Amino acid sequence: MQQAEIGLIGLGVMGSNLALNIAEKGNRIAVFNRTPARTDEFLGEAGDLAGQIIGCHTIEEFVAAIRPPRPIIIMIKAGEAVDQQIAALMPHLAKNDIMIDAGNANFRDTVARFERLAGTDFTFIGMGVSGGEEGARHGPSIMVGGTEESWKRVEPVLTSIAARFNDEPCVAWLGTDGAGHFVKTIHNGIEYADMQMIAEIYGILRDGLNLSAPEIGEIFGTWNKGRLNSYLIEITEKVLKATDPETGTPMVDVIVDAAGQKGTGKWSAIEAQNLGVAATGIEAAVAGRVLSSLRSERLAAEKLFGLPALAEAPKDRAAFIADLENALLAAKIAAYAQGFAVMSAASAEFGWSLPMPTIARIWRAGCIIRSQFLDEITSAFTRDPGVANLVITPAFSAMVKETDGALRRVVSHAALSGLPVPALSSALAYFDTYRRGRGTANLIQAQRDFFGAHGFDRLDGKDIHHGPWAGQF
Numbered sequence: 001m002q003q004a005e006i007g008l009i010g011l012g013v014m015g016s017n018l019a020l021n022i023a024e025k026g027n028r029i030a031v032f033n034r035t036p037a038r039t040d041e042f043l044g045e046a047g048d049l050a051g052q053i054i055g056c057h058t059i060e061e062f063v064a065a066i067r068p069p070r071p072i073i074i075m076i077k078a079g080e081a082v083d084q085q086i087a088a089l090m091p092h093l094a095k096n097d098i099m100i101d102a103g104n105a106n107f108r109d110t111v112a113r114f115e116r117l118a119g120t121d122f123t124f125i126g127m128g129v130s131g132g133e134e135g136a137r138h139g140p141s142i143m144v145g146g147t148e149e150s151w152k153r154v155e156p157v158l159t160s161i162a163a164r165f166n167d168e169p170c171v172a173w174l175g176t177d178g179a180g181h182f183v184k185t186i187h188n189g190i191e192y193a194d195m196q197m198i199a200e201i202y203g204i205l206r207d208g209l210n211l212s213a214p215e216i217g218e219i220f221g222t223w224n225k226g227r228l229n230s231y232l233i234e235i236t237e238k239v240l241k242a243t244d245p246e247t248g249t250p251m252v253d254v255i256v257d258a259a260g261q262k263g264t265g266k267w268s269a270i271e272a273q274n275l276g277v278a279a280t281g282i283e284a285a286v287a288g289r290v291l292s293s294l295r296s297e298r299l300a301a302e303k304l305f306g307l308p309a310l311a312e313a314p315k316d317r318a319a320f321i322a323d324l325e326n327a328l329l330a331a332k333i334a335a336y337a338q339g340f341a342v343m344s345a346a347s348a349e350f351g352w353s354l355p356m357p358t359i360a361r362i363w364r365a366g367c368i369i370r371s372q373f374l375d376e377i378t379s380a381f382t383r384d385p386g387v388a389n390l391v392i393t394p395a396f397s398a399m400v401k402e403t404d405g406a407l408r409r410v411v412s413h414a415a416l417s418g419l420p421v422p423a424l425s426s427a428l429a430y431f432d433t434y435r436r437g438r439g440t441a442n443l444i445q446a447q448r449d450f451f452g453a454h455g456f457d458r459l460d461g462k463d464i465h466h467g468p469w470a471g472q473f
């Protein structure tokens with residue numbers, strides 16, 4: 001029997017869809033699942049594609065079905081299960097076979113796996129895959145970390161299954177070991193910020209302007225035709241317009257306002273902190289989810305404090321809605337600038353040479369944060385790949401200048417109305433801090449020196465690093 005080009009372990013939702021995508025693009029694929037019944041069921045569901053798929057019931061059968069050196073995608077729950085799967089697989093592999101972890105792994109685990117496999121004959125790839133179920137089936141965005149040699153082996157298959165933007169595949173080799181999983185983590189951090197900011201704007205429209213979910217959906221639908229055009233805005237319109245079949249009311253109005261999270265947003269914020277990069281939008285989004293989960297505390301606190309009276313309604317509602325659109329764009333610029341700054345710091349720290357224009361390029365389609373906006377980021381980084389911050393590129397600085405007034409008006413209105421906008425206000429604070437040449441940390445330095453003799457530098461460059469504190473009080 002003709003050998004498969006690639007193997008895949010784990011026929012859960014993501015694994016099954018990825019396997020069907022691989023088969024559909026004309027690649028022969030061998031599949032294996034811990035429970036053989038699922039493999040049979042999957043083959044039954046594969047329809048015409050079943051001819052391209054070799055269903056295997058044992059690891060031995062599975063490994064023998066793949067052309068060496070064997071690329072084997074492991075698509076199972078991130079964490080310990082991946083280590084167990086690697087251990088179970090290794091005795092059956094041959095020299096240069098490549099294990100590919102395609103789950104949402106913490107990049108530190110990926111780096112540790114590379115280290116453990118360093119002395120063996122086997123190769124490892126840490127691969128970030130974004131786009132959910134639909135993306136896996138019809139074209140995800142794929143972020144690869146590993147050796148260039150192993151990338152070359154898998155490049156044709158991955159290129160055939162990736163999403164395409166202007167006919168360019170949304171897949172790239174981003175660097176060694178944990179590079180792919182790190183970039184995927186930051187993708188998710190930005191995803192958290194994007195979603196939080198959209199939710200804050202929804203809150204202003206719902207609680208500030210008293211609009212219904214379908215009315216708000218209509219506004220997002222209009223915005224999706226403009227500069228905010230993106231998958232997340234598109235699904236926001238759809239979600240807001242959906243009706244609950246049980247009650248006939250808008251679906252969002254029956255959903256509990258407590259957001260779940262699986263960890264990638266938190267990892268992004270932690271790594272940003274580790275790297276000394278201010279990623280305030282991502283931090284605000286993670287904190288927003290944490291606070292959302294304290295529902296009973298929030299309900300009790302509302303009873304205790306009540307809610308502030310709304311600020312006077314904006315006189316020109318259409319102008320205010322235009323402000324909301326621009327505020328969202330301005331805040332989005334801050335969040336993306338921060339995410340890219342984290343990746344740039346990580347690239348230096350971990351020796352990856354992460355290609356910023358390429359990352360923006362492969363996020364333009366397939367992934368959850370896909371958008372027109374990412375095409376503009378691709379152009380900005382292509383023009384100036386070493387730029388310190390996205391906000392100072394010509395295209396984005398022009399956008400910031402045009403939209404930050406709207407962000408300021410929206411955040412002010414929300415603050416006066418008691419409507420929580422932690423991510424939007426973090427973006428405004430970020431711009432205001434970043435753009436101000438004379439900050440206030442001189443006072444912090446003086447305080448640090450006062451209580452701990454931590455020293456400071458003087459503006460005049462004089463070689464005096466401590467204040468006269470003791471002598472003057």
Ligand code: 6PG
Pocket residue numbers: 104129130131132188191260261262263264265367368
């Ligand atoms: C993607 C998504 C996906 C993630 C979900 C849920 O890129 O396809 O980022 O990987 O699992 O978005 O994440 P949370 O449960 O943490 O919200």
